[in-house]
Amino acid sequence: MTRIEKLFSEKKQQKVLNVYCTAGFPKLDSTLEVMKSLQANGADLIELGMPYSDPLADGEVIQQSGAVALQNGMTIAILFEQLKEMRSIINIPVILMGYMNPVLQYGFENFCAKAAEVGVDGLILPDLPMYEYESEYGQIIKKYGLNLIFLVTPETKEERIRRIDDLSTGFLYAVSSSSTTGSNKDISEQEPYFKKLHDMNLKNPILVGFGIKDKQTFEAACKYTNGAIIGTAYIKALGNGKDVQMATKEFLEKIV
Amino acid sequence: MMTTKENILSPIGKEGVGPNEFGYYGTFGGAFIPEMLYPNVDQLKTRYLEIMSEASFQKEFRDLLKDYVGRPTPLFFAERLSKQFNTQIFLKREDLCHTGAHKINNTVGQILLAQRLGKKRIIAETGAGQHGVATATVCALKGMECVVYMGEVDIERQAPNVARMKMLGATVVPAKSGSRTLKDATNEAIRAWINEPVDTHYIIGSVVGPHPYPDMVARFQSVISEEMRWQLKEKTGSELPTHVIACVGGGSNAAGAFYHYINEPSVKLVAVEAAGFGVNSGMSAATTQLGRAGILHGSKSLVMQTEDGQVVEPHSISAGLDYPGIGPMHAHLYESGRGTFLNVTDEDALQAAFDLAKLEGIIPALESAHAFSALKQMTLNEKDKVVICLSGRGDKDLATYMKAMRV
Numbered sequence: 001m002t003r004i005e006k007l008f009s010e011k012k013q014q015k016v017l018n019v020y021c022t023a024g025f026p027k028l029d030s031t032l033e034v035m036k037s038l039q040a041n042g043a044d045l046i047e048l049g050m051p052y053s054d055p056l057a058d059g060e061v062i063q064q065s066g067a068v069a070l071q072n073g074m075t076i077a078i079l080f081e082q083l084k085e086m087r088s089i090i091n092i093p094v095i096l097m098g099y100m101n102p103v104l105q106y107g108f109e110n111f112c113a114k115a116a117e118v119g120v121d122g123l124i125l126p127d128l129p130m131y132e133y134e135s136e137y138g139q140i141i142k143k144y145g146l147n148l149i150f151l152v153t154p155e156t157k158e159e160r161i162r163r164i165d166d167l168s169t170g171f172l173y174a175v176s177s178s179s180t181t182g183s184n185k186d187i188s189e190q191e192p193y194f195k196k197l198h199d200m201n202l203k204n205p206i207l208v209g210f211g212i213k214d215k216q217t218f219e220a221a222c223k224y225t226n227g228a229i230i231g232t233a234y235i236k237a238l239g240n241g242k243d244v245q246m247a248t249k250e251f252l253e254k255i256v
Numbered sequence: 257m258m259t260t261k262e263n264i265l266s267p268i269g270k271e272g273v274g275p276n277e278f279g280y281y282g283t284f285g286g287a288f289i290p291e292m293l294y295p296n297v298d299q300l301k302t303r304y305l306e307i308m309s310e311a312s313f314q315k316e317f318r319d320l321l322k323d324y325v326g327r328p329t330p331l332f333f334a335e336r337l338s339k340q341f342n343t344q345i346f347l348k349r350e351d352l353c354h355t356g357a358h359k360i361n362n363t364v365g366q367i368l369l370a371q372r373l374g375k376k377r378i379i380a381e382t383g384a385g386q387h388g389v390a391t392a393t394v395c396a397l398k399g400m401e402c403v404v405y406m407g408e409v410d411i412e413r414q415a416p417n418v419a420r421m422k423m424l425g426a427t428v429v430p431a432k433s434g435s436r437t438l439k440d441a442t443n444e445a446i447r448a449w450i451n452e453p454v455d456t457h458y459i460i461g462s463v464v465g466p467h468p469y470p471d472m473v474a475r476f477q478s479v480i481s482e483e484m485r486w487q488l489k490e491k492t493g494s495e496l497p498t499h500v501i502a503c504v505g506g507g508s509n510a511a512g513a514f515y516h517y518i519n520e521p522s523v524k525l526v527a528v529e530a531a532g533f534g535v536n537s538g539m540s541a542a543t544t545q546l547g548r549a550g551i552l553h554g555s556k557s558l559v560m561q562t563e564d565g566q567v568v569e570p571h572s573i574s575a576g577l578d579y580p581g582i583g584p585m586h587a588h589l590y591e592s593g594r595g596t597f598l599n600v601t602d603e604d605a606l607q608a609a610f611d612l613a614k615l616e617g618i619i620p621a622l623e624s625a626h627a628f629s630a631l632k633q634m635t636l637n638e639k640d641k642v643v644i645c646l647s648g649r650g651d652k653d654l655a656t657y658m659k660a661m662r663v
């Protein structure tokens with residue numbers, strides 16, 4: 001059982017808060033400090049983004065944080081170096097999120113091996129499609145005991161949701177609306193979609209992401225699901241130039 | 257297949273040239289897209305071939321190509337140029353298409369497809385602005401809303417095309433991220449599609465993007481070599497040239513010019529990339545020379561990137577070739593050795609444009625000028641029959657030509 005699976009089995013009745021941060025942002029060596037602050041201030045799970053030059057699914061704020069991280073010199077190799085001692089201080093589950101190209105260049109199997117070695121629990125690879133997962137990459141991910149979290153959207157047909165749920169492990173990432181990250185689309189209007197997912201009795205727990213920015217949107221997203229993911233709003237809070245620990249504390253206080 | 261003038265309802269494209277059912281040409285292609293784009297791309301994949309083979313679609317497509325675009329475009333024997341290179345050179349005059357480049361062959365096809373998919377709104381990316389203009393044009397023709405994403409740098413260097421798009425009623429949105437050129441415009445267009453997936457169709461301008469785009473765009477552009485075959489037959493008695501030369505940005509004019517010759521091993525396919533300041537100058541767009549297998553804009557192909565897999569900012573004087581990738585079909589032509597890939601610097605492309613203007617009275621687009629300069633790198637004799645795809649005209653590049661001060 002990965003830490004993710006354990007988390008959901010222990011937290012059956014409570015809502016899970018997953019917070020996204022960008023590796024190497026705001027400073028190259030902020031990664032662990034940010035993760036530590038998230039853990040200390042109530043995050044249940046961390047989604048750690050690996051910066052990429054062409055992040056197609058991301059809105060401006062996360063794009064910008066990735067550009068800063070790349071400017072700071074962040075690479076996958078440096079990230080694994082930073083995460084070497086992670087498990088002596090971080091005990092909540094950690095997911096690496098990133099686009100396929102940098103992962104392929106690092107070497108897909110190497111990447112999975114390294115991720116497992118430093119104590120990463122799962123992967124989100126938004127541009128890895130089901131077909132490629134099934135024909136090539138899935139077996140490698142499984143070999144290293146990592147969870148792979150797939151996305152579903154309001155436009156995903158029911159039959160496909162079931163197939164995606166079948167392949168997903170850890171949880172299912174329900175994108176709140178058709179958008180890139182950081183959208184301003186109204187979460188409360190998506191209640192029927194969240195309810196539909198809930199009523200489908202899927203194998204995986206469901207976390208809602210995209211556009212969750214405060215207590216109100218968090219609660220709206222959680223009503224029918226197991227929790228939610230906050231990204232853009234936290235990156236904005238970090239980017240205001242404040243001290244990482246202060247910024248994280250102030251931000252999460254208003255939500256948990 | 258014999259292709260004749262009368263053969264109006266011949267299939268658009270043909271079997272045996274395209275990718276497998278998952279969009280792969282050899283090891284390149286596929287559809288590496290986030291789930292948000294899946295319904296749109298899946299709908300296209302499921303329906304494009306069926307729609308394109310409908311008689312009503314074919315008729316409307318062929319009629320528009322004829323009466324609106326002005327096809328067939330002439331195949332012109334360039335006598336003075338031929339003499340200079342001691343060979344026989346024919347120019348496929350895509351520069352004479354309505355809007356001034358081959359790009360409109362594809363936009364006519366895709367707008368008809370978008371209508372049949374019930375889409376209400378069109379988005380597109382553009383580099384040189386030729387694809388943007390061609391998209392804005394067909395949107396005006398069909399009364400559809402049109403938004404074009406264009407890098408800030410390109411908005412500046414291709415100003416006349418920005419004005420044309422606006423006059424045609426399109427909204428031009430500047431892409432401000434990264435190198436602010438074609439790659440970034442494509443990123444913005446894809447993000448815009450993610451945000452408005454339901455009523456919007458994305459008209460990609462080259463043989464790039466997730467499957468089925470590379471195959472779909474290649475099929476629409478294949479009319480170029482379909483015509484070349486019967487035109488050459490009329491002029492020389494044979495449908496086959498010895499060489500076909502075309503410039504490659506993403507590779508759509510090259511895909512169209514090569515298409516009906518890919519399975520003719522005697523025909524040498526010469527693709528010409530932009531070397532910028534020189535392949536090893538750090539300011540280049542010669543993807544096959546500088547790239548490695550990677551994923552960009554939804555397909556696996558050759559991509560210019562750092563060791564860590566970050567896509568690098570390319571350079572070419574020509575906005576339409578200023579792209580760090582090539583379509584998966586071309587990556588496969590390169591790897592399999594079926595295609596010959598040459599590259600031409602900014603400087604040499606400029607020279608070729610000035611030479612062609614004086615020699616044949618034709619001012620080519622900067623993109624197409626790269627194809628002409630490649631002649632200097634080839635060994636040709638008087639028996640060879642060389643077709644150059646003159647993909648576009650140079651009106652949009654006059655500011656650059658004037659700066660080069662050779663007039």
Ligand SMILES: Cc1ncc(COP(=O)(O)O)c(C=O)c1O
Pocket residue numbers: 357358383384385386387461462463503504505506507508509510575576577621623624647648649
């Ligand atoms: C005249 C002309 N030729 C060539 C190109 C390059 O595109 P492709 O490689 O898809 O033909 C462009 C792109 O803008 C163009 O305008």
